Amino acid sequence: MARLGTQRRVANMSATPEIISLSSVLPPGPAFLQGDEACAEGAIAAGCTFYAGYPITPASEIMEHICRRFAELPGRVFIQMEDEIASIGSCIGASWAGALAMTATSGPGFTLMLENLGYALITETPLVIVDVQRAGPSTGQATRPAQGDVMQARFGAHGDYELIALAPWSVQEMYSETIRAFSLAERFRVPVILLADEAVGHLRESLMIEPTVRVYRRRRLGGRPPFGDAEVPPMPAFGQGEKLLVTGSTHDAWGFRRTSSASAQATLVERLVRKVQAHEDEICRTVAYHCEEGPLDVLLIAYGFTARSALRAVAMARGRGRRVGLLRLATLWPFPSREVARHTAGARRVIVAEMNRGQVLREVQRIVPAAEGYQRTDGEIIEPDELLAVIEERERR
Amino acid sequence: MKPGSNASIRRLLRNEALPTPFCPGCGHGILLGAILRAIDESPWPLERYLFVSGIGCAGWIPSPHIAADTLHVTHGRALAFATGARLVNPELKVVVIGGDGDLASIGGNHLIHAARRNLEMTVICANNETYGMTGGQVTPTTPVGARTATTPQGNTERPFDLCRLVEAAGATYVARYSVWHTRLLIRSLRRALAHPGFAFIEVLSPCPTQAGRRNRQGSPADMLRALRTQCVPLTRARQMRPEELVGKMVIGELVGGE
Numbered sequence: 001m002a003r004l005g006t007q008r009r010v011a012n013m014s015a016t017p018e019i020i021s022l023s024s025v026l027p028p029g030p031a032f033l034q035g036d037e038a039c040a041e042g043a044i045a046a047g048c049t050f051y052a053g054y055p056i057t058p059a060s061e062i063m064e065h066i067c068r069r070f071a072e073l074p075g076r077v078f079i080q081m082e083d084e085i086a087s088i089g090s091c092i093g094a095s096w097a098g099a100l101a102m103t104a105t106s107g108p109g110f111t112l113m114l115e116n117l118g119y120a121l122i123t124e125t126p127l128v129i130v131d132v133q134r135a136g137p138s139t140g141q142a143t144r145p146a147q148g149d150v151m152q153a154r155f156g157a158h159g160d161y162e163l164i165a166l167a168p169w170s171v172q173e174m175y176s177e178t179i180r181a182f183s184l185a186e187r188f189r190v191p192v193i194l195l196a197d198e199a200v201g202h203l204r205e206s207l208m209i210e211p212t213v214r215v216y217r218r219r220r221l222g223g224r225p226p227f228g229d230a231e232v233p234p235m236p237a238f239g240q241g242e243k244l245l246v247t248g249s250t251h252d253a254w255g256f257r258r259t260s261s262a263s264a265q266a267t268l269v270e271r272l273v274r275k276v277q278a279h280e281d282e283i284c285r286t287v288a289y290h291c292e293e294g295p296l297d298v299l300l301i302a303y304g305f306t307a308r309s310a311l312r313a314v315a316m317a318r319g320r321g322r323r324v325g326l327l328r329l330a331t332l333w334p335f336p337s338r339e340v341a342r343h344t345a346g347a348r349r350v351i352v353a354e355m356n357r358g359q360v361l362r363e364v365q366r367i368v369p370a371a372e373g374y375q376r377t378d379g380e381i382i383e384p385d386e387l388l389a390v391i392e393e394r395e396r397r
Numbered sequence: 398m399k400p401g402s403n404a405s406i407r408r409l410l411r412n413e414a415l416p417t418p419f420c421p422g423c424g425h426g427i428l429l430g431a432i433l434r435a436i437d438e439s440p441w442p443l444e445r446y447l448f449v450s451g452i453g454c455a456g457w458i459p460s461p462h463i464a465a466d467t468l469h470v471t472h473g474r475a476l477a478f479a480t481g482a483r484l485v486n487p488e489l490k491v492v493v494i495g496g497d498g499d500l501a502s503i504g505g506n507h508l509i510h511a512a513r514r515n516l517e518m519t520v521i522c523a524n525n526e527t528y529g530m531t532g533g534q535v536t537p538t539t540p541v542g543a544r545t546a547t548t549p550q551g552n553t554e555r556p557f558d559l560c561r562l563v564e565a566a567g568a569t570y571v572a573r574y575s576v577w578h579t580r581l582l583i584r585s586l587r588r589a590l591a592h593p594g595f596a597f598i599e600v601l602s603p604c605p606t607q608a609g610r611r612n613r614q615g616s617p618a619d620m621l622r623a624l625r626t627q628c629v630p631l632t633r634a635r636q637m638r639p640e641e642l643v644g645k646m647v648i649g650e651l652v653g654g655e
Contacts (some may be wrong), residue, residue: 045421050481050484050485052481065501075487078485079480079481079484081477081480081510082506082507082510083506085474085477085507086477086480086506086507086510088478089470089474089478089480089481090477090478090481090484091469091479091481091484091492092470092478092481093449093468093477093478093479093480093481093485094481094482094484094485095481096468096482097481097482097483097485097486097489098449098485099481099485101481115476116470116471116472116476118471119470119471129545152398168618172457236466237484237487238447238466238482238489239447239486239488241444241445241467242466243411243464243465243466243468244466244468245461245467245469246466246467246468246469247460247461247467248469248470249469250473255461256413256414256461257460257461257469305425321499349421391551
């Protein structure tokens, strides 16, 4: 694999000036990578210029790959920090200094990052955090897959907010969804979490590198307040003479601390929530398989590695004459409520398969109270045969 | 306008942020003045500076008062944020300001690692030996025997010597002064700002409200006068016996001085 090449900006094909096209850094065409490596390459392709991390299984390969590759590319900064708290902290400092920043970790490290995740949320700092999930709680089983951080990602930081979480299911998506994560972070000035899992992170398979990458880029401030007057205010940078006031305390549109103003608190929280909620359709990506071919007996809902087994189980069940479909959730937060409602409407039975004790099931049950779950939390993946048996057993009842 | 004069440093403040929220007699206002004078006399314009601070009274010294880029972050984490910003933009003159609780307790791990990396930045620890903002609890620099909200019978834990701590961790400029010694402090701040590595200055700053009252240390003026007698210049300390130095604070440029 050619490991050279710097990124150049290619002719802008978009009507929106904030969306730019970059040449891919890897040579266009097929490649064969590990999921964690593809995530690192996706970050590089998206124009990530700052990476800080701390070793943790099963995410360390992302840091090691970035470390090697950044050394070959101009203008990119890698640092291994003393812990995960410092890793995300330095990423936030880097983002405000003008960088596109990323860190990667697993559940235990993600827990440490929650403090500064809250800071990134209230200061509206674009940032990508990769969580390659492993079996927990606590140290749990470092080399075993799980999907137990879905609710930690959504509600781990204190206070009220909305954020974005994506769930890649393949090496291809470890590359392309990392790129999308950077674009969404810049578009909405919000931390974006890539909720991968050990099975996808350590998977090796082929992927396609497109010649150009389209990403959203932050705009200059131009005298406008950095924390208000627009749904998503422009993101300024340090060192431009803007005299920026950035604080984790409740603040007004110009960043002044307003620690006892009810209206400042209400206005800020309302905007933090609304700027994501109002764009569910733009942010949420779901993929439906065999859902448009008439009413379904069973609709499976799955995400991440589990969706691979679910798709295989659907094919097997359909081969036996069953009307079964799959709705794959590529975005978990904001929850794709409209797409879930649309696809579950025509299904007699809904089964949510996941490697946790029903974290997404409960979200689906808010829409379809009768939705059923199939869960596995023994550090093993859910197998296609197993899901086929679940479908047949439940349909016999 | 003469650099460092009252009229000149007034231009470095955001008028709308004044008056400061500091209690009467707090040493942090004197420290803010010293920082502004050192910056005003430095060769770099204010636009080049980035002030990073954490949580606590000292975190409010730069934010929102200084009319430059300020990053006011989570408790103890200022050095991590500063590291990211400085690595991305080496043109930035990064100044981190925090208290003893912020930098040495919750942020202690970041402090030793930042010193070890020796990345160019100036770190100012406003040491008032207490958690002022939360009501005067014990910190890692509270002297043995001192009464605090959480040591009502007197502190039994030994305090950190912050200068020796960061020196051992690898800091290449280390100094200690008090807000009584403003001229020496301003000179030290100027040298720290010009230092091409990790520069650390511990500044003893009295807290009459939370520490002074509990320990019957008298008025704010009494506390400032006590700093004068408690502090011993490095040159004199070298002539003194260990038993004479008990309870004293050695001031001066301890590492990397001229």
